[in-house]
Amino acid sequence: MKADTQNPLPSLDVWEEDVLTRYPEPFEKAKEDYRNYDEPGRDTVREFYRLNHTYQTYDFVREKEAEYLKFDKKEMPIWEAFDFLNTLVDDSDPDTDLDQWQHLLQTSEAIRADGHPDWFVLVGLMHDMGKVLCLFGEPQWAVVGDTFPVGCAHSDKIVYPEYFAANPDTYDERYNTKYGVYEPNCGLNNVHMSWGHDEYVYQMTKHGMPEEGQYMLRYHSFYAQHREHGYDHLLDDHDRAMFEWVKKFNPYDLYSKVPTPPDWKKLRPYYEDLVAKYLPGALKF
Numbered sequence: 087m088k089a090d091t092q093n094p095l096p097s098l099d100v101w102e103e104d105v106l107t108r109y110p111e112p113f114e115k116a117k118e119d120y121r122n123y124d125e126p127g128r129d130t131v132r133e134f135y136r137l138n139h140t141y142q143t144y145d146f147v148r149e150k151e152a153e154y155l156k157f158d159k160k161e162m163p164i165w166e167a168f169d170f171l172n173t174l175v176d177d178s179d180p181d182t183d184l185d186q187w188q189h190l191l192q193t194s195e196a197i198r199a200d201g202h203p204d205w206f207v208l209v210g211l212m213h214d215m216g217k218v219l220c221l222f223g224e225p226q227w228a229v230v231g232d233t234f235p236v237g238c239a240h241s242d243k244i245v246y247p248e249y250f251a252a253n254p255d256t257y258d259e260r261y262n263t264k265y266g267v268y269e270p271n272c273g274l275n276n277v278h279m280s281w282g283h284d285e286y287v288y289q290m291t292k293h294g295m296p297e298e299g300q301y302m303l304r305y306h307s308f309y310a311q312h313r314e315h316g317y318d319h320l321l322d323d324h325d326r327a328m329f330e331w332v333k334k335f336n337p338y339d340l341y342s343k344v345p346t347p348p349d350w351k352k353l354r355p356y357y358e359d360l361v362a363k364y365l366p367g368a369l370k371f
């Protein structure tokens with residue numbers, strides 16, 4: 087991926103690595119162990135959030151939902167889809183040590199090692215599949231980044247909230263009140279989230295996926311809620327119960343990097359059965 091004005095990050099991973107510096111692993115490792123940031127790296131992250139917060143408007147989200155949730159772009163057998171996702175390799179960032187596939191497999195293996203149900207393992211394997219949006223030409227700021235509700239006031243719990251000053255919704259009376267187009271505690275299913283890989287993979291895999299898994303996929307980048315509780319006023323009781331699972335998933339996403347890659351040859355039969363149990367043979371994009 088070449089850095090340009092729409093895509094300031096040297097790679098998508100830089101966003102996740104920045105999340106790690108905000109939420110370092112408790113107890114074990116200091117943040118320096120994960121990544122040493124030089125200032126230019128930081129600047130690309132800031133620029134990335136500036137674009138994300140400027141352009142993720144209510145109208146933009148509705149447009150992308152209409153465009154992508156028809157799933158009429160491509161159909162691929164699931165194992166081919168992983169290869170497709172992995173073409174998102176990045177040679178401009180010498181520090182990127184994991185490809186997309188390794189991150190997915192390491193996440194799912196960490197979940198499996200802790201004895202969680204098999205669909206939770208599947209969530210680990212699938213959770214970033216939505217990043218194929220980049221391969222369909224979407225800019226980084228419409229694929230990754232912390233997600234947040236659109237159509238109502240932006241919480242100051244969202245990272246770099248000052249960049250919302252450039253978002254037109256900030257000045258639109260329909261969208262800039264606490265509840266905006268929503269009702270108090272209306273439930274997140276009624277709320278539109280900023281567009282990105284979470285909503286896309288949730289919609290892509292929701293049939294057959296247990297609801298706990300659907301929540302984990304759909305809200306795994308919603309740090310302003312699952313870490314910061316900036317949107318309690320939109321959640322209903324059911325969301326609150328389900329967010330326990332979203333919280334359970336997050337450490338596996340952030341802290342499951344291991345030095346030795348899992349032995350895929352040995353693992354393959356397990357994952358083939360797992361995928362066949364919950365997902366159709368071909369994924370629609």
Ligand SMILES: [Fe+2]
Binds near residue numbers: 306
């Ligand atoms: Fe993700």
Ligand SMILES: [Fe+2]
Binds near residue numbers: 213214339
């Ligand atoms: Fe991830």
